[in-house]
Amino acid sequence: MKGIVKRFPGVVANDGIDLSIAKGEIHCLLGENGAGKTTLMRILYGLYGADEGEILLRGVPARIASPKSALAHGIGMVHQHFHLVPTLSVEENVVLGLSEGTGPFLRFRRTRERIDRLAGEYGLQVDPAAKVWQLSVGQQQRVEILKALYRDADILIMDEPTSVLTPQEVSSLFGTLRTLVDDGLTIIFITHKLDEVMEVSDRVTVLRKGKVIATVETAATSKAELATMMVGREVVFRIEKRPPRRGEKVLEATDLHAENDRGLPALRGVSFDLFAGEILGVAGVSGNGQHELSEVLTGLRRAHRGSAILETKDLARCSAREIADLGVAHVPTERIRMGMVPTMTIRENLILKRYRTPEFCRWIFLDDKAAHRNACDAMRDYQISAPHDGTAAKNLSGGNIQRLVLARELCGSPRFVVAAHPTYGLDVGATEQIRQVLLDQRDRGAGILLISEDLDEIMQMSDRILVLYEGEVMGIVPCEEADLEEIGLMMAGSRRREVAV
Amino acid sequence: MKPPSWIGVERRPALPPWLVFAISMGAIVSALIAAGIFFQAYGVSPFRAYGDIIRGALGSKLGITETIRRAIPLLLIGVGLTVAFRALFWNIGAEGQLLMGAVTATGIALFSGLPGPMLLPAMFVGGFLGGAAWGVIPAALKAKLGINDVITTLMLNYVAIYVVDWLIHGPWKGTAMRGFAYTDPFPAAAILPTIAGTRVHWPTLLIGLLAAVVFFILVRRTRVGFEIRVVGENPHAARFSGISQVKITILAMLISGGLAGMAGVGEVAGIHHMLLGPANVALGYGYTAIIVAWLARRNPLAVILTAFVFAVIMRGGDVIKVSLGLPFQLVNVFNGLILFFLIGSEILMRYRIRIGRRTTA
């Protein structure tokens, strides 16, 4: 792939990427979220079209306009979220969309034989007649691989394949990959986990913020070197921030265990303390439990073990409403989907959390005038720019929406703030402003849990940094002692540190 | 995976209310024109047909009052449906809820033994509860088990129809039956008063108008109304804000089912004075009211207007049956066409067609 450029609104996902893969190798693409790895591979698989650049397969330029076209070129992809229909059987999923010479009818025996043969060759045993929903995640992944192999793929792209597997399944997968490679297939392996890179790849390309940092032979590099490449050099500028004035303990989280939507463990014994007047940044690649952590602490997900004590109440056992009433602010990751009602006005969105309080509600009626006053104040204080407070929220820009959410959540001086990816997708001006708002809250004495994929942001804003990897706390590091390489290693799962207080 | 490069559909931004109103009116007019073409093809002059309808519905005292009395159940049910739709609950079961309200009222009228002055209020309360109960069942099924609301409300319609059938053929069979099945007539105290010389049972009308105002205020200005709107417009945000979707869904259907039940009370106590076969009591009001509520854009006050519009159509059906010999089913043609054109106008308002070059996505 040469000079690949891919732009999305507001961000350049791939910025002039050159990537070359040799036949018969396992090549890893390493990087954090937002580095552009998945985008790049989706271009290769025909799901996206590149804005600039070209793809050469075996020296010949190739136009890949759709997954079907990619498969015709021999490129197959195993996605992070499987493209499988749960109610259909394995063989039905493998065959879906294919129009072989047998016409509309299905020769099950032949299909089954071929599937069994492929499965046997590469160690991908699975029962062809079983329905996909009955299979374990590891087995489902085998089906995904079989789908690509059945279609004679000889280049296999795997997007974060181990994020859903148990350690045994991971070993099994690696064994399969080696067998495939021995047979002449080429594998591109997207990951953020350094252990895997070192164990299974021949070469590795590190991406950061849409650019290629380097391509190296795995044998010639080390985890430390890769980690540094992955997270970048020294941060260029630091926000002016006052030294933390730490107050009392605001939140004590102990041994939190929770499952994600798929029923797999997402939090495995997370414990930490949060103090008033500080920002605790949660670093880590997306998908390692941050989302579930924010939900557990705000009443949107049940923790089946552990506790999170805010003063006297255990947040892990409270409902969302109770937690809101306790004065906990939540700036959600999906600000449009969860944080606001697009068809309602700014005024109404601003009282979404407090409409029950006497301030806005007399008997059963909502006090429109009070809401209006509140809206005007908020719009002024947070610089939400809109014609008036009766404008529908969906007409606001991304930055203004986030200001709206902040205005709503932060009024009333909350003691504890969970801010998840607060500046994601925003322009520079809005980003600066929102970071300042959070810093102001911290100076005021709130305890802020800042979750972000942007390591720069975490490094700049946090007083202490907690690294989450696969649902466990790798370490908590005070900001002065934070070393980029160490953080990078923790994010990639390879070093644990004494928990610092 | 790439969209075609020369024609695309994109979402429109929100339209100003007057434009929405104009487009809705346009939809109705288009439907009327289409129906007119249908008339023409059938050999009837559309002008004569529409003329008859307008005259029959609005041209005489009898006409207007008949139109109003048709509007009463449409008004009650329509207001209830606006509340249900606001909570994103597809209540197709208003027919059944109306019938169950009628059943409860009949039961009270014929068998409760309450003293005279208490009968009518008890019937209204009972009718509300009967309809509400019928509406809460599918609400609970959706809220707790995630079962599709369209299907459950639809199925319960037919269960209600057979309940009524069973009652009038069985335990509640009237003593004076002649061919058709119905219950005994209600005692005088259980009959709703009407405006002199008409069939307009004004207590129900008043309740309907009151309901329109009350629920308009409720949805716009109260806490509960706010919660209903949030649940309907963004269930995720509702969950995020700690609003209980279960409670709100059940409450919305309590209201919607209850109002439909009261419409049923009005029909049996005000018009028929007994419980008849289900088709004759419900008359498709429950389904027509869906269009009424939809046209009113889920605004309870606007339902007053749209209920009247569809009442005119129903009255028109009565009139044309006599004057042109066309069957009452014609009303369904009107309703179906209007609904279709409304759907079309919805789509027009949501999207616009853009012809041009699109960059590769």
Add this chain to the structure above:
Amino acid sequence: MSWESWVIATLSRTLAYGTPLLLATLGEIYAERSGVLNLGVEGMMIIGAYAAFSVAYATGNPWLGIGAGAIAGGAFSLIHAFACITLRANQVVSGLALTMLGLGLSGVLGRGLEGFPLFSSLRGVTVPGLHRIPILGPILFEGQNLLVYIAIVLAVLLWFVLYKTRIGISIRAVGEDPATADSLGVHVARVRYLCVLVGGVLAGVAGGYLSVAYRPAWTEGMTAGMGWIVIALTIFAFWNPLLGLFGAYFFAALFHLSFRLQAWLAPELLKMMPYALAIVVLILVSRGTLQKRMGAPSALTIPYTRGED
């Protein structure tokens, strides 16, 4: 009437009455399996009934009538398909509108035909030889319409197609997870159009059967809500054509028994069974594994728009 002849008569009538139920249900199963809810079945059935009767009456050929019924039902379903698939309109409202239109149009157009007997109706056939088989013979092979046999064959055929052919896999995938199907090259819209069309055609044929074979006459509203039973039956059959076969005859039997058992059991209670049972089925499949095995197609009523991930 001896016990044996009672059974034979009941089952024989069950077969006859169950046929339109079966035909329309098979069609609705296909439509819903592809993800499109078609509440317009009642409208399509009755417009099919009207079209079939009027053509059979005019031409004297009952099969032409059935063909006309198929075309009428199909045409209506194309409107539904266009609205729901291409324009992504609300499937519930579109279906209801079509039912109203169907009832209205057939009622108005058919006014002149009420009360006219159809001499060229589809008569029953008696299969020589087979009809002498004890018990089964008189039920299955004596005096039943060809459409009865066609319906049974169709049920088996459609079951086979749905579960054992590539087209069937595509249909089921489109109804469960259109995004995945799309990413594998299945033409989602085309599959859905096809299935909705099948639904409409079969509903039209079912209606035609009613007016040309079962009770050769035209009456306004003669489908008498059968379309809604079809919706219930689709659920009761767990969206499986073979179960639809048994379900259709089961419901038909309930219907007939409701008359015959009047002395002991209120007929209305039996008649409401289909609807109540549909709700029971929905409750059963609302949880966990049963839902995955036998529940509704997951993408039912959701219009599909191809979006970027």
